[in-house]
Amino acid sequence: MAERTADIERGRDAARREAWAEAYDELAAADPSDLAPDDLESLSDAAWWLSKIDESIGARQQAYAGFAASGDKLRAASNAGRLSVEHFLREEPAVGAGWLMRAQRHLEGQSECIEHGFLAVLEATVARFTGDLDGAMALAKRATATAVRFDNRDVWAMGIHTEGLLLIARGDIADGLARLDEAMTSVVAGELGSFFTGIVYCNVIAACLELADLRRAHEWSEASRAWCETLPPESPYPGMCRINRAEVSSLRGAWSEAEAESSRASRELMSFDPMAAAQAFYGTGEIRRRMGNLAGAEESFARAHEIGFEPQPGLALLRLAQGKPDAARTGLRIALTSERGAGCAGRGSSRRRWTSHSPRATSRRRARRAPSLMRSRPGTRRPPSTRLPPPRAERSASRKATSEPRSRASAALSLCGRRSDFRTRRLWLGRDMPSRCGARRTRTTPAWSSGPRWPRSNVSVR
Structure with a gap:
């Protein structure tokens, strides 16, 4: 008995130090009947971090049951709230909503x-x-006020970071970003617990x-x-x-670094979140396609598809580069x-x-007349998109491989997004950003209102 108690005590101490592997080994090896609700909660945390x-x-559900049985409603x-988060992240909204209602019920009258x-x-x-942005804002402000008290x-x-996300969703970009930066000051100062640090960062x-x-994404990504x-x-x-760092590196033109980050993310996330791993596989495929590694891109897209992630429009752009517009x-x-x-x-x-121009598509009028399936689907709203010239390796491979009429390639690519009917300003976001990397911005985004005047270019935003 004394030995079992000592093992549990070592597990508790490891959990307090956030030595998660040690905490998991000690607490998972203990007899569940010897674990108090606090110990089960620590075991849940340790398992999550691994x-x-x-x-x-499973451990958190047992911890919840123990706290509920002992009358510790808070x-x-x-724990009910945390279980709600986990099930929402697992795309189990009914279960997540059930745990959320359970949390609300425990706090009634408190x-x-x-x-x-x-x-x-x-x-x-x-x-x-x-979609209830006004109601969400009232709740976020209530949370912030409660935290201050x-x-x-x-x-x-x-x-505060939820307020920022809501302001951005409502079109108030400047104030929204200011809130996000404010929240990040607590993160970089080390004032938050590890779990909430990760949420705010991501x-x-x-x-x-x-x-x-x-520029802002790169700064916080490096932090x-x-x-x-x-x-x-x-x-x-x-x-x-x-995944975020790979995307930032890709947009800055550091494709080798982006490929390494994305490949590693796909391996690390497979056991925790297969769909996130599939997204990383897709990102790896996109980077390899832009680098001209068409065989590697096809392999990555295939892995994403096996998990259940639709690898489009990247796979379609790969087929174009292979000379297969149909x-x-x-x-x-x-x-x-x-x-x-x-x-x-x-x-x-x-x-x-993100989409790219088709290989040297010379007939813009034909491309505009190509049928757009996105427009034909009722209730479908086309998101804005930016289409940029493909990298040199991709253009070279496409020129050699494509034997179909270029208008057919343009028609296939038009399914990724309509061509713009107007010229727009270049959206390069930093001096170190290569000319083949750009970014979309929403119609209401004045993110660069105080920046330099950008030269005209062939980048089109829709």
Whole structure:
């Protein structure tokens, strides 16, 4: 008995030090009947940081049951809220909503506490994704105010960065980015717990990429690199952060670095989140395609497809580079008309939609007349897209391989997005950004309103 107690005590100490591998070994080896709800919660945390997500959820459910049975409603609500997050991330919204309602029920009639702030953040996030931006903003502000009253930096950062995301969604880009930068100051100062540090890092960098603010995304991505190096190699966050870093590196033209980051992310995320790993495989394929490594790109796209991620429009652009415009057109049609098309990289995703010009397409009028399946689908709203000239290796491969009339290649590529009817200004985001890398920006994004006047170019935004 004394030996078992000593093992559990070592596990508790390791959890306090965030030595997750040691904590997991000690607590997982213990008899579950000897573990208190606090120990089960620590075991859940340790399993999560080692990417053992199913074990983490199982241990947290046991911890929740223990807190609920003992009448500790606040701890029960906290664990129910965390379980809600995990199930929403696993794309199990019904289960996630059930745990969210359970958390709300535990807090009914309780005097105000920091758990109310955490719950408000969760409710604001759900409201944001269901389109209720006004209701989400009220909840985010409530969370921030609660965090200030209880001096809790974790909930404060979650609340303030949620406010920023909502302001951006409403079109107030400048104020939204200011909120995100404010939240990030707490992150880089080391004021937050590891779990919330990772959430804020990932959301802020992803938002910067959505807005094509490459300079800001690069700065925060580099700041996150040092933090990721302190985490266990099995942790989910290095892999998730690598996806963003790969995208930033790709846009800056550092393709070798981008390929290395994306490839490593796909390996690290496979056990934690297969769909995120599939997204990393897709990103690897896109980078290899742009580098002219067509065989490697096809292999990566195939791996993404095996997991369940539709590798479009990258695969269609690969087929064009291989001189197969009919296959490109057919693949896009199948993707856009299938249920899996919702997971296509060009639609239904928070990732930006990137396409390239077809190989030396000389007939713009023919390309404009090509049928656009996106326009023909009722209720489908085309996202803005930026189309840029392909890299030299891709152009060279396409010229050698393509034997079909160029108008057919243009028609196939037009399924990725309509050609613009007007000229626009170049959107290069930094002096070190190569001329073949650009970024989309939304219609309401004044991200560079104070910057230099950009020269005219052939980059078109729709």
